[in-house]
Amino acid sequence: MSTLDATRAELALAVLYLNKAEARDKICRAIQYGSKFLSNGQPGAAQNVDKTTSLARKVFRLFKFVNDLHGLISPTARGTPLPLVLLGKSKNALLSTFLFLDQIVWLGRTGIYKNKERAELIGRISLYCWMGSSVCTTLVEVGELGRLSGQIKKLEKDLKTGDKYQNEAYRAKLKKSNERSLALVKAAMDTVVAIGLLQLAPKKITPRVTGALGFTTSLISCYQLLPAPVKAKTS
Numbered sequence: 235m236s237t238l239d240a241t242r243a244e245l246a247l248a249v250l251y252l253n254k255a256e257a258r259d260k261i262c263r264a265i266q267y268g269s270k271f272l273s274n275g276q277p278g279a280a281q282n283v284d285k286t287t288s289l290a291r292k293v294f295r296l297f298k299f300v301n302d303l304h305g306l307i308s309p310t311a312r313g314t315p316l317p318l319v320l321l322g323k324s325k326n327a328l329l330s331t332f333l334f335l336d337q338i339v340w341l342g343r344t345g346i347y348k349n350k351e352r353a354e355l356i357g358r359i360s361l362y363c364w365m366g367s368s369v370c371t372t373l374v375e376v377g378e379l380g381r382l383s384g385q386i387k388k389l390e391k392d393l394k395t396g397d398k399y400q401n402e403a404y405r406a407k408l409k410k411s412n413e414r415s416l417a418l419v420k421a422a423m424d425t426v427v428a429i430g431l432l433q434l435a436p437k438k439i440t441p442r443v444t445g446a447l448g449f450t451t452s453l454i455s456c457y458q459l460l461p462a463p464v465k466a467k468t469s
Contacts, residue, residue, distance in 0.1 A: 271445030
């Protein structure tokens with residue numbers, strides 16, 4: 235593959251990535267929480283960027299609650315333990331509720347919904363729902379990592395005589411384990427971000443801590459959304 239072909243392929247991946255509404259939302263999220271980190275809750279340009287970006291992001295999430303509503307009513311993978319099924323469905327329900335209520339918050343901030351006090355209350359309820367969904371996600375990832383660990387150990391025993399890294403099933407399980415480990419870190423950090431936004435521990439989780447963790451989880455989300463790289467063709 236020539237240098238020009240490689241450049242075209244990379245640009246095509248960038249276009250594919252930026253065409254995703256979810257990717258643009260996560261980039262805006264990184265800007266939002268980066269600004270929160272810089273402002274540390276103090277008035278100024280950084281706080282203005284934080285607030286305006288937060289409002290702009292809500293447009294990307296219009297009707298997004300349908301995704302998790304679909305996940306809530308969809309059948310789960312066969313063989314999944316009942317506790318993990320219940321946690322997964324709880325996550326879908328809480329996240330769907332958060333995204334639905336977030337639309338009312340958006341209506342309040344744009345002035346369409348006039349009851350400001352109720353809009354603020356709905357905003358706090360929505361954040362509690364997001365925190366709950368992050369806790370459920372954390373527990374699901376812990377459970378799934380435990381299951382994967384057992385499957386990997388079983389494969390290692392079966393592949394004692396050969397190179398386990400040459401085995402496709404083993405590599406797939408290892409890749410899945412790494413992906414779930416990253417998702418676990420992100421969900422745990424998002425739980426702390428939600429606590430910070432709700433100001434449940436204002437002395438320990440300051441706006442700067444919330445901003446730093448939110449920025450980190452945004453970068454993780456951006457990484458998770460990256461398309462698979464194009465493999466170079468060999469002549």
